[in-house]
Amino acid sequence: MTKTKMNNYSYISFVLIIPLMVFLITGLFGKKLPALSGILGTVGMLIAACLSYFAAYNYFMVGGRVDGLYPTVIAFKQTWLQFSPSLTIDIGIMLDPISVMMLVVVTTVSFMVHLYSIGYMHGEERYSTYYAFLSLFSFSMLGLVISTNIFQMYMFWELVGVSSFLLVGFYYNKPSAVAAAKKAFIVTRFADLGFLAGILILSFYSESLDFQTIIHRMMDSNSPIFMNANAASFMGVSALTWALCLIFIGGAGKSAMFPLHIWLPDAMEGPTPVSALIHAATMVVAGVFLVARLFPVYMQIPAAHDLVMYVGAFSAFFAAVIACTQTDIKRVLAYSTMSQIGYMMFALGVSGYWGHGGLGFSASMFHLFTHAMFKALLFLGAGAVIHYVHSNEMGDMGGLRKKMPVTNAVFLIACLAISGVPPLSGFFSKEEILTAAFENNKIIYAVGLVTACLTAFYMFRLYLTIFWNKPFPLSEGGGHEVPGDVHHSEAPMTMKLPLLILAIATLVAGFIPFSMYVSADGTAFESEFHIIPALVAVTAGLIGIFTAVFLYAKKNDKPEMISAALGGLYRSAYRKFYVDELYLFITKKIIFNFISTPAAWIDKNVVDGMMNLIADVTGNLSESAKTLQSGKISSYVMWFFAAAIVLSMMIVYVF
């Protein structure tokens, strides 16, 4: 909680202000100068990235530790909205190891994607709009990671959601893109409902919306606030457990954890650089970041903490199985992303808090970092391939290594990294995760190991089918006309440069001693290197790779035979285990037909019918009342006497 350090980090606000300004300028005036918007956005992100690097350098190297811990620095804080004296939404900038790390990740990948898009989106009609949305996303994501306040995070959380919606639906005249954009927003909105409810509960008991205050109050197991939150129960579960589980639902929605993952593969309808930035490196890890941010509180509630672990582990395995059967190259990568985020989640789930016990936490953040680099590289590489071949289908590719030497090289590096082959970055982070799992939960460790094997398999299946397998251009079969005309070159420099930079990052990022900088309790520890678990992990990866080489290096009919032999299992994995169909059934059949349609019917016929009935009755009454005033003296006299008799009888009998 120290903020006495002499470092002044207020310049960090420019990391946010620049993309916001770029968004406003390109959004409002971009149409007039389309070419400029790309350059403006790219230069803006470059400046933001440099500022982030500078801040990271200052934070970790110059500022360093205070009393053995990295201090949490509040660089800026401003009241935005005050609900009550204790509940306030502040907009601020909080720097601690994980937010500084995220600043670096987000600005780096965002800059790469901005640069890459100059080439990739060249000639696009809505080029300036694209850059406006990209800047909006970068602004929102950066605002999310530096949040001081859980409500601030929720706000930026929604903003990244809407930027994702706008970018997935960027090709808005394509119905599939529109459907995907809606699906992405609605599924995550549903999850955000959990997040919001969780915030309401958590803030009520901790009497604060401020992260530091919440964590401080909830960490002390003997404080009245914690005991109250842990005692108040609903359906036999304490309020705090509810809060954390609900918040985790929000995180699981954003991070595409099972069963809220269904939007992620569809979101691949967006432009490929967008998938690299939003749906691989940054937004989808927001859920991991959220759990990491509240990690000390999760430590207090084992049930919620375990939920994170089980959901993460299951998602990792589940997605890896599906990834083995998909044929659209972006969908393979999407499921791979889901699987890798599952790793990060269960790493948090198995982690302890103090010292070396927090290995899982460090490993999770480490994997988040390395994954951002190599997965962005994979997506951008895939983008180059798609750009070249004009197709997403693996069937339309093959033998591209000669046509696309640079892409081939970087793609191979990324595949080796994600498969955990030393000394690439993925090896180090994954090995740490598996070690942490091994130390805490053997079942989770086994799941992680099998998933590692599957990961290596599907990644090399992907790599080999694209770059080896059949010769290119495809001469026969397929039915597609030869897509990649031989005339154009591999990719423009603006696209190659980011690939090369990210490849270098993938090569060296593993050597960062992450646990020295980022750990659960803020202390530094050496993550010792164990040779046996490392060997086991690498062996698992190699088994996967060799299986893939055996099946896919040359075109043959073994893959078909195997999938035929697996029969129903293969088919259900290919159909993503029918989760989408289940959702469709619930939304279309149940909610729409059994709630919405009857509600509309009731409104038309019952509620409104009542009103019309009242009107009709009134009308009829006045119609009949009208006949009373007939103008005939005789009937008036009759009524007069009748009334007089009734009245007098009432007076006689009642009084």
Add this chain to the structure above:
Amino acid sequence: MNLSLLILIPALTLLGILLAPAKIARAIALGGSFAQLGLALGMLFAYMGLHDASHLAFEETHVWFAQWNINYHIGVDAISIAMILLTSVVLVAGVLVSWNIENKTKEFFFLLVMLATGAFGFFISQDLFTQFFFFELAVIPKFLLIAIWGSGKKEYAAMKLVLMLMGGSSLVLIGILGFYFYSSQAGTPSFDLTALSHLSLTHEQQMFLFPMLFAGFAVLSAMFPFHTWAPDGHSSAPTAASMFLAGISMKLGGYGCLRVAVYLLPDAARAYSPYIITLACIGILYGAFVTLKQSDIKLMNAYSSVSHCGFVVLGIAMFTRTAMTGAVLQMISHGVMTALFFAVIGMIYERSHTRIGSEMGGLFKVMPFLGAVFIIAGLTSLGLPGFSGFVAEMTVFVGSFQNADLFHRMATIIATASIVVTAVYILRAVGTTLWGPIKKAEFEKLTDATWNEKLAAGMLVASIVILGTMPLWLSDMIGKTTEVLFGNVIK
């Protein structure tokens, strides 16, 4: 600060429209409404400059009917100032949107300004009789606006709307007269809001009066099950009338519920609050699900208003300072948002001649400005941060959740669930009308917004963004007034 100017300017505008030739009627209406907006802003700053910017200010009293102790007593606090700002913004936008109306121009603008005059008078009245007078003034023009310039089943809709609203106001009238008689029993008969708030009524008297006043006003704010005038009325009304109806009239109801019914009868309000909360929650969710079924985008927004206005009633009945502040914020936010939504739906309808979402498609390509405005209105409706809806809804949610018992908690969670349903129907509307391939060849030739439409939409969007990005000043101001008005009965 002379508050009567708020009545005087519209009155002069009305006179001008009446006397001037038809061609310049719209210019007079626009000039008058801009002057009114300027005045409202001036009043806001004058009020914020006061030392005790939370109490009633700029009061003025003139005897109207001495023998019945009816006074023209006016004054404003933060809540009424907020409503006046809302009304003047919507007024300007409504006039701009109707700029090219051709049929009976003079009469149209006359009725439009008259409706707004009633609203202004209502919001500044501190005397129940005066307030009721203005209340009725705001209802009558709606009948004509719908019946003459409307479309579809306009006679039926106009009649239904007016009958239901009249039914509501007769309930209000009973309540007001009840107060008058109870106060004369206690000594001096009075219609004065402040004086009546000090009146000590028995529990039975309170329990009798409250449903009259509250339900009477709730009809106007389209509370379930009194909401059915809204969909028919909105879908038949001309654009500007829809904007006024949802943007201003429905707020008269919410304001009346809060500032009259709950203010005068807090104990009864608290006793009835579980029922009100239940109805509000039904309205919120049920409204959202019914909206889901609508294919007509104007009907969609009409039904979504039922859902959104449920938050107003919910916030009021939750009896916490935060929730009540949220209810007022929601009135303002929804007022601006729905005016924008109806405006842009009207503009699109004028071009495409259809309101059925599935018959449109791909309109974003031909009208990017209107498309962007439609999306902004939609995102405000679904509560995106950065726009006003988020601020208001979150204030209601957080405020509601401060009631620590299970009933209030569950009600809050049920209400929050509507944000998902809202997202579904809004995104579907965006997807079917604006995105996708262009359905009809003639759509290719449609034009984007004209200057008056751009100005109207721009003003409303600016209001939404200002409230959505800088909410503190307003919520602070309203919160303080809430404290002053309800301090002893709320948490």
